[in-house]
Amino acid sequence: GSFVLKAAHDAYVPAGQALGIDRDVFSKILDEKIAGHPNIEIVAEEVVSLDQVPRPTIVATGPLTSEPLAKSMAEHFGGDFLYFFDAIAPVIDADSIDMEKVWRADRWGKGTSDYINCPMEKELYYKFIDEVNGARKVEPKDFEKDTPFFEGCMPIEEIVRRGPETARFGCMSPKGLPYPETDKWPYAVVQLRQDNKAGTAYNIVGFQTKMAYGEQTRVFKMIPGLENAEFLKLGSIHRNLYINSPQKLRRDLSSRADEWLFFAGQITGVEGYFESTCTGLMVSMFLDAKLSGDEKPEFARETAFGSLLYAITEEEKENFQPTNINFGLFPPLTTDLDGKPFKGRDKKLKKQLICLRARLRARKVASYQN
Structure with missing residues (x-):
């Protein structure tokens, strides 16, 4: 039932x-849906402090939260936020x-053969890697130098810096x-994926980059098929902000310092549209139950929602970093669906069983909530 x-x-x-x-189409649909909803009033003004907003409130300001509001959040939580670099891949005219x-x-x-594949043989591959390594990069400012990259959006330069073969086993x-x-x-392949609904633009899969703009066009035109590429958008990096959620948020995504102040979206330490949508749905259910005096909904640990929630609110890590939904978040599979010990090493079967277990537990949660 999610309209998102x-x-x-x-x-x-x-x-x-x-x-x-298509991000533009997606945004337009959501904007129109919200603007046209009879129970939603849009107030177009900047919020610079958490003290401005009444309670209860859900804060979903995203990873690019303004400096004044970020400062207010830091004061509220009594500590610094965490940061990571997010990189964007170039987009090419089809x-x-x-x-x-x-x-x-x-x-x-x-x-359905949706990807365009650009092959490289051995000599070109290593020449390409050398050029990526030698290209001029956008250097971080002094205060950004200790900011880590999100592992799921690692720039191509950071990938090849780990070794000349690393890219061949990744993007x-x-x-x-x-x-x-x-x-x-081929020895290596660069994939292009459709970037908009009209099919007029393609992005280079896995090629998030911090190369200087001029270097991007020079180096990426080495890729077969892209010798005369027209770049509609060049890659870039930006610093994202997120809360140290396991230390600062309760399991219902409310602040440990204010039970009526809730958070959702990427600022909670999730990565991706779908994951952000998941937290938005969960926090709305938590708040609805709290306002109604009902029992708080429980999302089973074996489900995708439950595993994601556990990862950002309960799993204590020395270095908390944003995460998307992945099989590593789910509890280990110790038995099959019949309760027999699972000893198989078949990765495909293991993933299928994890998904089946999640669906069964999700149905129980849905049945309980209804």
């Missing part, structure tokens, strides 16, 4: 097995891609992407 997910599907762009969206040198396919033949992996003519894998 419905909007995502309405803004869908082909992306293989991933849910890709008409400028040389389709004679590339082909459409999804890895291992899955999906440039050729596995499951053979040449159509020979059925042989």
Whole structure:
């Protein structure tokens, strides 16, 4: 029933097995839905302090929260926020891609061939890696130098800095992407994914970057098929802000310092549209139950919602970093669905069982709440 997910599907762009969206269409749908809702009043003014807002309140200001409001939050929590760098990949005009040198396919033949694949052989690959390493980068300011990168959006420069082969086992992996003519894998592959609903723009998958603008166009035009690429948007990095949620928030996503001040979205330490939507749905249910005097909803640890909530409110880590939903968040699988000890090492089967277990527990939660 989430209208956010419905909007995502309405803004869908082909992306293989991933849910890709046209961000402009997605934003427009949500803006119109909120503006047209009879129970929502939009007040277009800046909030610079938590003292400005009445309680109860849900704060969902995102990772780019303004400095005055961030300062107010830091004063409220009695400590500094955490920061991480988020990087953005370049976007290319689809008409400028040389389709004679590339082909459409999804890895291992899955999906509907939504990706454009740009092959590299060994000599070009290592030359490309050298150029990435040698390219001029945007240097962080002094106060940003100790800010870490989010592992899920690591810039290509940081990836290749870990070793010349690292990219071939990550964003440039050729596995499951053979040449159509020979059925042989290239040495490396750069993938392009549709970036808007009209199919006029493509982004370079996994190529978030902190290279200087001029260096990006020079280096990325080495990629076969992109020799004459027109860049609609160049990559960049920006500093994101998030709360140290395991220390600062309760399990219902309210502040430990104020039970009627709730938080949702990326500022809670989740990463991604879907994860942000999950926290928004959960916090609305928590607040509704609290206002109604009802029992607080419980999200089973074995479900995606429950695992994400546990990761950002209960799992104590020395270095808390933003996380998206992944199989590592779920509790270990010790038995199969019949209660028998699970000893298999089949990763695919293990993931299927984790998903089935999550669905079963989610149904119980839904049944209980209804």
